[in-house]
Amino acid sequence: GENVEQHPSTLSVQEGDSAVIKCTYSDSASNYFPWYKQELGKGPQLIIDIRSNVGEKKDQRIAVTLNKTAKHFSLHITETQPEDSAVYFCAASTNFGNEKLTFGTGTRLTIIP
């Protein structure tokens, strides 16, 4: 089955700097890669996603890049703000057969004011 590895497990950056979180996946059939943000006491919230036919997607300060050959994808947050502090999860899924959403182990991002 699919295996998603996520690094780093914790990340601290100064407010205003950029943060990068990386994930690798094992199943070459995976074609959908969402990123979720989970704040304390809340459920995860989708912040951005990318499909395998796209190499990069951007939404304001957040961007995701995908390298299908290397089977890795990354989340980039620019101009970080204190409210970006949370746990971030990457995930991977296929869109045929028994669809499963496989999550990475999470990255606790702390923005230092």
Next chain:
Amino acid sequence: KAGVTQTPRYLIKTRGQQVTLSCSPISGHRSVSWYQQTPGQGLQFLFEYFSETQRNKGNFPGRFSGRQFSNSRSEMNVSTLELGDSALYLCASSLASGFSGNTIYFGEGSWLTVV
């Protein structure tokens, strides 16, 4: 518009008992999926229901089961509880079945402690 509602929010059960958790999806959403979140295993997909039918399934034993009603509300049941079942159980809803390009909205979860 109300979000995904899960009940109960917190519960404590004894080993060997069974538990039923409830999830009310966002109005108009027909898909409900369930997840287990633990510090050790992270966030894991349990199963997904759409139009009262289980469409997709994760790698959990048969003690974990679910169902969906005609109004799209869903329940999950865990029988013969084990200490390792202590976790945050999250429910999510979406308009369509599956995950590819289909935004899923999570509830705040039900915290289950097994003693």
